[in-house]
Amino acid sequence: MADLVRKRNDELARILHQLGWSPERLAREVNAVLPVGMAISSTAPYKWRDRGMVPRSPHDQTVCEVLGRSVGIAVTYEQLWGRMGSHRGAKMLSPRLLTDPWTAGTAQTALHEAGADGAPVRLTDLFRGDELEQAARHWASPPPPVTGGEGALRIAPEQLADLRLSYESKQRLERAYGGGLILDLAKAELAMVGKLLELGSYDEPLGRELYGAASRLARLVGWANYDMGNDAAAQRAFVAALRAAHVSGDPRLGVGVVGCLAVQATYNPGGRGLDPVAMLSTALRAAEGVLTPRERALQLGRIARAHGRKGEQISAEAVAERAFRVLADVEGHAQERADLEGMVGEGYLLLGEHGQARSLLLAAIDSLSVERARAKALLMVRLADSYRRTGERAEAERTADRARSLAAGMQSARVARALRDFDTAMRAEA
Incomplete structure (x- = not known):
């Protein structure tokens, strides 16, 4: 009724x-x-x-x-x-997704749900922050035994190499054209990997690598959902990725997933009380000495931006300085440095420090390659909003037009929402 x-x-x-x-x-x-x-x-x-x-x-x-x-x-x-009030199509996935034992079997269940082509999951299905923090601590505990691996399908290292190449190609497409372009493909491939885990024949080392491949795909499904504004579905895919990372025994994968959850909690209502700074800082301490410079700088940049969201300028600047130091002596990381400049620039923008924000945002926009078009377009909108806030309307409109041109046809709800919010603010001021 x-x-x-x-x-x-x-x-x-x-x-x-x-x-x-x-x-x-x-x-x-x-x-x-x-x-x-x-x-x-x-x-x-x-x-x-x-x-x-x-x-x-x-x-x-x-x-x-x-x-x-x-x-x-x-x-x-x-x-x-989402705002129309009907509960048709809403599907509540396993309410024990966070509390089930962290075993290989429950990881397979979570991966199956993340790859299923089910009805939309609504924002009301988001987890609470304390629930997520409890789950995020599990990835650093000793991995459980790999069960299964006695099926009829023989898994060979060559299949794992193919899965890695497929994941990397989808990730490049997602970064250029938005999550909507690859979401269905990534979910289908995640479902396929779930079948390999269920029906495959593999020993323990190969099984852990297969869970690692599943974790990467689930994280990509989560990120594509997040980019399309499906926050609850993204969260569940991230938890599935965290469970698979735990079984894989690779702490780097776990830190990467926690970083995605921290990004979601920084800019979106996905946290429901989650403190992204505390959760990601704990993950970094647990993975001390394991991460590559690129991985460590990325997570520090996310922490700096989260400090900016909380209004903690001194902490934001201190963490940003650490992040830049990590990349200072590493060659061939131009895109990673551009990413870091963009995140720290966004942090300064959240703090209201427009001069420092613009210099970093302009440097990031100039350095990001065409393969990072989605991030580039989003930073352009952030820059346009900075100009708007300081009364430079002509420059704001020019920058937003550049972002609009770059984002034409892009399947990214984040970019679309940022442009829509900018246009609404401009009309309100006019």
């Missing part, structure tokens, strides 16, 4: 107005991509727009995809339907 309450979907109305589409036009576009027998009526979009009704799966996601392609920037489930 909740769907009968009149509650206009302002976001859907705004996008239709931007495209110049009538509800009938939306119905035609949706029906053009739906399988035979699943067509909607021409009046259905009126109910979505004017009465706040939420279509059932797969129509809900199809509408997002159709509008995203037409607008040129991703339209996410949470953006379009």
Whole structure:
């Protein structure tokens, strides 16, 4: 009965107005991509727009995809339907995802859920900060025995090499074009690796490497979900990645996943009380002497930015100085340094120190390669917002236009949301 309450979907109305589409036009576009027998009526979009009704799966996601392609920037489930109050499609995954024993078997269960093509998970399904902190401590404990490995499919080192190459290619695509481009592919590959763990034949060393491959893929699924604004689904994929990293016995993988959770808690509501500084600092101490300079600098940059979010300028500057020192004597890390400049620049922007923020953001934007287009576009929007806040509207608009041009067609809800927030702030000031 909740769907009968009149509650206009302002976001859907705004996008239709931007495209110049009538509800009938939306119905035609949706029906053009739906399988035979699943067509909607021409009046259905009126109910979505004017009465706040939420279509059932797969129509809900199809509408997002159709509008995203037409607008040129991703339209996410949470953006379009998340505020409408219907609980259709919401799927609560295992409530014991954090509390189940940290064994190889439960890691396989978590990986299966992360790779499943289930209904959207809503923001109300986010974990609490204390729950995540408790889970994040497990990765540093001794790894459990690798069980299984007695199936019919013989796993060889060559398959692991292929999985690593596939992961790296998807990661490059995600960094250039956004999480929406590779999310379904990464989930499908994660499901495949889950099948290899379940049905494969492998000894313990090879099994731990296979869990490591699964951890990387689950982390990529989580990051792509985060980039698309699916915070709860991202969190669950990160926890699956953490469980697989624990079984793999590689602490570097665990620190990388904790770093992703810290990023989510810094900028999004994904923390629910989580302190990203404390959690990631603890992870770094536990992995002392294990991380490469690149990995250590990345996590320190994330800590510095989180200090900026908390308004702790002295701590932010001290951690940033440590991060730059880590990379100072290492050659061939131009992109890593650009990443670090961008994160520290964002930290200064959060502190309101626009002069220091701009010099770092400009250096990062200038150095980031075309393969890092998503990060570059996001930093351009941050820079444009800095100009807006200090009253330099012409420069703000020029910088935002550059970001908009770079982000055209990019499947990144983070970039789309940042541009939308910037435009809203500019209109409000005008």
